Amino acid sequence: MKYAPWIAAGLALSTTSLPAQPAKIDAEAGTLDAVDRQTITDEMAIGRDAGHRMTVAVSVAGQGPYRFLVDTGAERTVISRQLANALQLESGRNVTLHSVAGVNAVKTVKIPRLKVSNKIMSVNNAPALEARNIGADGMLGVDSLRSQKVLFDFKSGTMSITPAVREAEPIDKGTIVVKARSRQGRLIFTHARIGNQKVTVIVDTGSQVTIGNLALEQALTRRRVQINPELMTIESVTGETLMARSATLKGLQLGSGVALTGLPVAFADAHVFRKLDLMDRPALLLGMNAMKAFDRISIDFASKKVRFVLPATSMRDDVRLAELRRL
Numbered sequence: 442m443k444y445a446p447w448i449a450a451g452l453a454l455s456t457t458s459l460p461a462q463p464a465k466i467d468a469e470a471g472t473l474d475a476v477d478r479q480t481i482t483d484e485m486a487i488g489r490d491a492g493h494r495m496t497v498a499v500s501v502a503g504q505g506p507y508r509f510l511v512d513t514g515a516e517r518t519v520i521s522r523q524l525a526n527a528l529q530l531e532s533g534r535n536v537t538l539h540s541v542a543g544v545n546a547v548k549t550v551k552i553p554r555l556k557v558s559n560k561i562m563s564v565n566n567a568p569a570l571e572a573r574n575i576g577a578d579g580m581l582g583v584d585s586l587r588s589q590k591v592l593f594d595f596k597s598g599t600m601s602i603t604p605a606v607r608e609a610e611p612i613d614k615g616t617i618v619v620k621a622r623s624r625q626g627r628l629i630f631t632h633a634r635i636g637n638q639k640v641t642v643i644v645d646t647g648s649q650v651t652i653g654n655l656a657l658e659q660a661l662t663r664r665r666v667q668i669n670p671e672l673m674t675i676e677s678v679t680g681e682t683l684m685a686r687s688a689t690l691k692g693l694q695l696g697s698g699v700a701l702t703g704l705p706v707a708f709a710d711a712h713v714f715r716k717l718d719l720m721d722r723p724a725l726l727l728g729m730n731a732m733k734a735f736d737r738i739s740i741d742f743a744s745k746k747v748r749f750v751l752p753a754t755s756m757r758d759d760v761r762l763a764e765l766r767r768l
Contacts, residue, residue: 495593495646495729496577497600500556502528507578509557511591511600512647513740514726515582516626518555518564519678521572524579525550533566539716541652542681557581558602560589574680580647583626583742590741593646595733596752617698621745624717628745630727634694638664641724642695643717644740644747648728650675651706652685657723658708661688668708675709685709693731699749704731 498506533549549566592601621628630642672684685707693701714720737750
């Protein structure tokens, strides 16, 4: 049986300088200069790519709209090489890009004006990648989302962005709040389990599928979880591929408030786990096949909290959810 490749865009955008440049990460290369810090309250319609990842309409250098993926697992905002050429954007410095599959030297461009809803910013040294590998005109990384709260409303098909509020917010009925930690700008759940097995979970809206590392695969194999030996293909935004085995998890518990069952996971020797120093500890990237099971997900990068709004029914898109107790 032939399978279509899974697309793994998330966590592909951690950049450091090339060997010819200083060894440390270039602070300027990751700079995002805010032009307008006003509150963003209007809702943007969410589009879908072939992998059911979320895209929103943005304008670049006063042109558009263009479709950008929303990737909470990526450090950096990216633009397609084709769009950058069409807009004649100024070249930036070369960088080393850490993707889900490996490490690549890539060219960058300077985006003088990037508008997402009412938020206007500039991006220095945005990696320019092939549009066919991204699957969109570009990707919004956490550099453009930090200090913000992003609400994905899957039920209504909209997304909104507002400045993060550190004060406690009321918890509505059907809403479960899970506290996360931040690592390299990404939100990570450290209190997660698959049965009795502890696992570190990274929130990654840019990946089509949930990906587990080999340490998790080995741990689950010891617990007699059945792993499909047939190899599947995962594609990186750089165009590289890596092979993966798959399994369906009976239960993934996030914090003490949310449990997912029947969740398909791909297990691969993904470079991103090495980049995050998670090669030896069971870990997984929580991808879109898990996210779309909820009615809404609110990701607050400042308070490091993720709010899950449970659907009215007990099953949605073949992933079941069980509310254990509200935090």
